Amino acid sequence: MSVTNDVVARVRQMDPDQKEFHQAVEEVMETLEPTVDRHPEFVKMKIYERLVEPERTVIFRVPWVDDRNEVQVNRGFRVQFNNAIGPFKGGLRFHPSVNLSIIKFLGFEQILKNSLTTLAMGGGKGGSDFDPKGKSDGEVMRFCQSFMRELFRHIGPETDVPAGDIGVGGREIGYLYGYYKKIRNDHTGVLTGKGIEYGGSLIRPEATGYGTVYFATEMLATRGIDLKGKRVAISGAGNVAQFAIEKVNQMGGTVISVCDSTSTIIDEQGIDPEKCRYIMELKNIRRGRISEYADTYKAACFEGDNVWDVIRKEGIKVDVALPCATQNEIDEGHAQGLVNNGCICVAEGANMPSSPEAIRVFQANNLLYGPGKASNAGGVATSGLEMSQNSSKLSWSRDEVDGKLLNIMKGIHKSCLDAAEAYGKKGDYVTGANIAGFVKVAKTMVAYGVV
Ligand SMILES: NC(=O)C1=CN([C@@H]2O[C@H](COP(=O)(O)OP(=O)(O)OC[C@H]3O[C@@H](n4cnc5c(N)ncnc54)[C@H](OP(=O)(O)O)[C@@H]3O)[C@@H](O)[C@H]2O)C=CC1
Ligand SMILES: O=C(O)CCC(=O)C(=O)O
Numbered sequence: 001m002s003v004t005n006d007v008v009a010r011v012r013q014m015d016p017d018q019k020e021f022h023q024a025v026e027e028v029m030e031t032l033e034p035t036v037d038r039h040p041e042f043v044k045m046k047i048y049e050r051l052v053e054p055e056r057t058v059i060f061r062v063p064w065v066d067d068r069n070e071v072q073v074n075r076g077f078r079v080q081f082n083n084a085i086g087p088f089k090g091g092l093r094f095h096p097s098v099n100l101s102i103i104k105f106l107g108f109e110q111i112l113k114n115s116l117t118t119l120a121m122g123g124g125k126g127g128s129d130f131d132p133k134g135k136s137d138g139e140v141m142r143f144c145q146s147f148m149r150e151l152f153r154h155i156g157p158e159t160d161v162p163a164g165d166i167g168v169g170g171r172e173i174g175y176l177y178g179y180y181k182k183i184r185n186d187h188t189g190v191l192t193g194k195g196i197e198y199g200g201s202l203i204r205p206e207a208t209g210y211g212t213v214y215f216a217t218e219m220l221a222t223r224g225i226d227l228k229g230k231r232v233a234i235s236g237a238g239n240v241a242q243f244a245i246e247k248v249n250q251m252g253g254t255v256i257s258v259c260d261s262t263s264t265i266i267d268e269q270g271i272d273p274e275k276c277r278y279i280m281e282l283k284n285i286r287r288g289r290i291s292e293y294a295d296t297y298k299a300a301c302f303e304g305d306n307v308w309d310v311i312r313k314e315g316i317k318v319d320v321a322l323p324c325a326t327q328n329e330i331d332e333g334h335a336q337g338l339v340n341n342g343c344i345c346v347a348e349g350a351n352m353p354s355s356p357e358a359i360r361v362f363q364a365n366n367l368l369y370g371p372g373k374a375s376n377a378g379g380v381a382t383s384g385l386e387m388s389q390n391s392s393k394l395s396w397s398r399d400e401v402d403g404k405l406l407n408i409m410k411g412i413h414k415s416c417l418d419a420a421e422a423y424g425k426k427g428d429y430v431t432g433a434n435i436a437g438f439v440k441v442a443k444t445m446v447a448y449g450v451v
Helices: 003-014 019-038 041-042 045-050 101-114 136-152 170-184 202-220 239-250 273-285 294-297 307-313 331-342 358-366 378-392 400-424 428-447
Strands: 058-067 071-082 089-095 125-128 160-163 231-234 256-259 265-266 300-303 320-322 345-347 367-372
Touching: 003 019, 003 045, 019 041, 019 045, 019 101, 019 358, 019 428, 041 045, 041 428, 058 089, 058 101, 058 136, 071 089, 071 101, 071 136, 071 160, 089 101, 089 170, 089 378, 101 378, 101 400, 101 428, 125 136, 125 160, 136 170, 160 265, 160 378, 202 239, 202 320, 202 345, 202 367, 202 378, 202 400, 231 239, 231 307, 239 273, 239 320, 256 307, 256 358, 265 307, 273 294, 294 300, 307 331, 331 358, 358 367, 367 428, 400 428
Parallel strands: 089 125, 089 160, 231 256, 231 320, 320 345, 345 367
Antiparallel strands: 058 071, 071 125, 256 265, 265 300
């Protein structure tokens, strides 16, 4: 048995119920095989085994009082996975599905993603099974304050710097940061995604969606194809999806879909900038359902199906797919549906949105397939830029940050292709992203000795 297979088997045996974590580890370990022969020092120092074991995991009680004056209790998590190359860094997810397996898969992916950005950031992730949907601002604030009442002792600008993810946007970051500042009496860059008035970076809200589109354009360019005039399917209707729509519009593509967890909208006329602003207002301010879009604009609404179900069932032609909702939203059948309907490029805005079987379909059909840890790395990269601005007490202009984001995405794209070629897998972005992200972290861990 190879070292990497051993690691997968051990992870499965030690934590048998953590299926999302197994999936993430398996995908990475499969592709790291070529590094084993070339780096005997990684084997000797048990780097593969150490990579899948978090530095520490904190699980905590989050009690809070709802608007009816009743006490509620949720579970909080922070997995500090690896800080070899910089402070732990990664978002917080508030969603009822959150459990240790999901937080570990996200934290594990974050190690390699953050390494790819070239910035000094280790990997971590956290969150809670709290559901912000349907809660008042007061309830969300009291929950965030209780969450921070425990989290504050584990984080710091040089230790661990959380940010947003599903269910954690500007509102939540404001409540979390305000409470941290209150109890630590410290105004410091301990969170990213902050409001611009109190230390946030321009372009951070846009960065994940914009970066995903920049990555897609780089992939398309390798085949001499332009995004202009292409039909683009996007899933999700949250932060990543909204700014992916905005950037596709700026680059001359046509976005034909959007969804939330209850329904999918197909708009054959295209989700133009005005409709995109409508979605932002609907989702970020009114916190309504995406089905309302079809009441306002002439568009089809499919209850209970995600974007990929609808594309497959209805035979909707698509050139480019940008999954921006959640993990495993694209299964094998969805992937085949995309292939059958003409898709040439998939760039993941979400984390692990494609199942392993779906990835095999994309690769077997020679699609340009960009895994999330490369294609959505613009969000955390811009968080890294926010950290730099905070520590130097400077604020950069919109154009300056966007320019740096674009260069980082181009750099990640090149690193993926270079590593894939160097390790005998030319054009394979999955292998390239995993190896390029891993080797830097692994070399650093070797340099530190056994710690
Ligand atoms: N925010 C960031 O900077 C980064 C985010 N990501 C990843 O991008 C993805 C989206 O995150 P983000 O936009 O920030 O989160 P948001 O909470 O802003 O939006 C998530 C969107 O996805 C929808 N969604 C969630 N679950 C499902 C589902 N099962 N089926 C269909 N739609 C669903 C939500 O619907 P509803 O409104 O019904 O909840 C919502 O519209 C996640 O995978 C996240 O990990 C990756 C890198 C950085
Ligand atoms: O900006 C960050 O620190 C986190 C972004 C994130 O959670 C992610 O990349 O998945």
